[in-house]
């Protein structure tokens with residue numbers, strides 16, 4: 021080529037100059053574990069399903085959700101949502117209403133009749149699941165997905181465990197419960213109701229089962245020794261609620277006193293109100309701050325006219341009169357008797373002092389270890405006896421329905437590993453996407469949407485559901501409030517802010533890619549990523 | 562004219578793009594088909610705000626003119642790092658003459674296009690703050706005065722960076738540069754001097770004057786688009802942090818630009834025919850310290866031998882800007898913060 025005087029080089033693009041060689045650190049895309057996912061006892065990929073829901077892909081969202089938890093319409097009503105307590109959005113305004121969106125997805129699925137994925141290819145292995153509460157149902161679902169045959173047995177006439185016989189209908193309508201249970205049994209689960217397992221070894225060997233999952237819950241209401249006259253009506257809360265669920269409520273009279281401070285006490289008192297009690301009084305030995313019941317539930321109960329005698333214990337019950345001793349909290353927050361007494365008129369006393377497990381089915385077995393009233397298990401949920409697994413309220417647990425479904429999933433995976441004779445591997449745990457990884461500047465202010473509540477007057481007389489669902493519009497809004505902690509949500513910031521055009525936008529699954537030929541390693545993309553999905557790592561030089 | 566904030570999306574309209582936004586609400590920069598007026602391989606420092614600002618502004622101008630655009634550049638970092646012979650990073654027609662004459666050259670190019678019957682080809686003149694407020698000021702004022710059909714863009718990094726960080730008339734008070742050492746009673750650049758070019762431009766009554774930063778892309782792009790809707794002389798002053806000259810971390814470039822706006826130190830507004838028509842109000846008010854402490858050019862103001870009195874004077878400048886342009890945060894934004 022002819023060149024002008026003194027010119028020796030051809031002109032060309034600066035792309036010949038690979039400025040990537042200046043770099044001492046390189047950005048890489050990462051997935052961090054969102055705190056909500058981390059806090060979910062059922063191991064849901066919350067950020068993942070919210071991401072689908074944000075674009076209106078409700079079915080995709082629901083499918084992602086049920087990969088871990090087959091009961092979203094139930095969970096969306098009864099779960100105490102530890103995910104929301106962990107949500108990073110509190111740094112911006114308020115936590116994302118995860119539970120409300122979960123319920124919306126669950127209800128939408130029932131409305132549209134979406135079915136769970138088909139069972140996996142048959143492995144020829146047979147598993148006996150004892151107890152059809154959330155733990156047993158969760159295990160049955162995951163075992164079917166993994167291709168194992170499942171026999172689900174329960175002593176009650178209907179499936180659901182405490183979801184049906186404990187949690188009242190005004191919190192969990194039975195049509196919802198039935199729909200989600202039917203979806204699981206439709207996967208080809210052999211169901212036997214009205215059948216109590218008395219000896220686990222006999223049942224296992226007679227049926228030729230390769231493994232057993234004990235999910236018998238905690239059915240026995242704890243009793244304390246309270247001197248009571250013959251005519252005094254005393255019942256434990258689980259029996260009371262069970263009878264109500266059986267549509268055979270006991271006659272408790274107009275003045276019902278419930279003894280205890282947990283969620284069960286509140287459910288018993290609220291149920292008594294609905295059955296016509298004019299006075300539903302909770303007696304609790306400590307104060308409101310120390311009450312184990314969830315604040316929302318307490319608020320709702322008080323709103324329905326339930327009253328509470330704080331710092332009181334029941335001394336005796338005779339002739340429709342209850343004697344209470346007043347307590348005070350000592351320096352450590354423990355209640356101490358004061359020696360002062362007061363009286364309270366009552367037609368009946370409901371004891372809500374916790375539940376024990378009935379493990380008589382293990383009496384013939386010396387291998388399975390029972391300690392503190394529950395079955396001891398390893399991380400796989402296996403007991404000391406090979407092939408015998410346990411979970412839910414019958415194992416060490418926070419005793420919530422969500423923990424129970426989570427146990428069911430974990431046990432199913434443990435059983436699967438056992439049956440295949442492979443090591444149980446729990447999935448990779450990513451680093452936690454803590455709030456300091458976020459650049460919250462980019463998130464618009466968007467206050468939380470609350471679910472509507474049934475008017476109080478209607479709640480005092482019937483078992484209609486108290487908390488309503490979100491409309492589609494509200495659910496979409498709520499889903500979009502998610503910050504997508506630790507996981508790219510395609511905001512294009514990295515692509516836009518790079519001074520060296522070193523981010524390539526691909527779209528689709530991969531989303532973006534770095535062009536290390538030109539990335540100088542300034543780190544702006546990392547700094548400006550709203551959700552903390554990029555990390556700088558040292559360059560090997 | 563104010564921007565539509567989309568509240569229903571995770572990131573509203575603050576981020577570059579969002580898969581949930583309609584195509585119209587997305588920025589030019591979010592498109593894989595953007596021009597990339599200035600290409601990879603340029604030799605700007607790591608994290609250079611000027612390289613970023615130039616791509617933002619020119620890509621937006623390319624979209625606004627349907628690709629019928631020509632740029633004239635003054636001497637300075639942007640010119641030097643993009644065109645070391647024999648390489649060029651420019652993917653648009655581009656011309657460089659001298660340090661002080663870019664506005665005049667741009668005027669000439671616009672005239673040439675008119676004579677050729679190609680008034681559809683639009684001209685952008687661009688320079689650093691030195692090339693704009695100091696050496697290029699005479700020709701720029703002339704260009705304004707004649708209302709020549711040029712959009713002139715100043716990339717303000719507050720100093721002569723290309724030649725080793727000397728003071729310009731856009732260098733802020735108290736900042737250390739190679740020519741304003743941190744000695745004496747008033748260390749760093751002196752107070753009470755310098756030129757506020759956006760206001761000087763407004764005094765020329767030209768059709769459009771605006772300021773912007775690399776931290777608010779939607780705003781910057783909208784202003785370029787608006788500028789291109791006028792004929793005649795237009796001026797855009799873009800705030801572009803310089804990690805080298807300011808002694809800031811390379812990853813802080815956008816954050817610093819955001820803080821300059823959120824403290825009130827750099828007012829973001831637009832004016833038409835000499836009248837302010839729109840201001841970008843502060844969203845999360847920040848004290849000037851927050852901005853100053855991230856830059857070594859202000860290091861002498863902090864620490865054991867710090868100068869809180871000087872910091873207070875800088876804060877007073879920010880407060881005066883807030884009052885002059887009405888930059889105080891909107892009421893409902895404040896309410897939101899109080900609730901939180």
Ligand SMILES: Cc1cc2nc3c(=O)[nH]c(=O)nc-3n(C[C@H](O)[C@H](O)[C@H](O)COP(=O)(O)OP(=O)(O)OC[C@H]3O[C@@H](n4cnc5c(N)ncnc54)[C@H](O)[C@@H]3O)c2cc1C
Nearest residue numbers: 151153154155175181182186217236237412413419420421
């Ligand atoms: C009143 C009340 C309200 C509650 N509210 C909530 C709430 O709002 N949110 C929440 O997360 N948790 C709540 N819980 C706790 C939650 O219901 C339990 O933690 C959860 O149901 C435990 O699940 P599980 O599967 O381990 O046992 P369960 O649900 O108790 O199910 C065990 C099943 O095993 C069956 N069974 C037992 N022994 C045998 C046997 N030998 N043979 C055959 N079948 C047997 C039982 O009939 C039962 O159906 C509540 C509990 C109560 C009592």
Ligand SMILES: Cc1ncc(C[n+]2csc(CCOP(=O)(O)OP(=O)(O)O)c2C)c(N)n1
Nearest residue numbers: 636637638660689690691692720721722723
């Ligand atoms: C007439 C003339 N004087 C001095 C110079 C040297 N010179 C080149 S660029 C520059 C400073 C540029 O500063 P600015 O315009 O702010 O741009 P920046 O490099 O900061 O982006 C100077 C002084 C020159 N090229 N021509």
Ligand code: SF4
Nearest residue numbers: 056107108502503505
């Ligand atoms: S903002 Fe979204 S991803 Fe982050 S914790 Fe909350 S729900 Fe999870």
Ligand code: SF4
Nearest residue numbers: 518539540542543545
């Ligand atoms: S912004 Fe660009 S140059 Fe800087 S680290 Fe990220 S990819 Fe590399």
Ligand code: SF4
Nearest residue numbers: 605606609638722803
């Ligand atoms: S000196 Fe400043 S303006 Fe010049 S290339 Fe470096 S960072 Fe950019």
Ligand SMILES: [Mg+2]
Nearest residue numbers: 689690718720
């Ligand atoms: Mg400069």
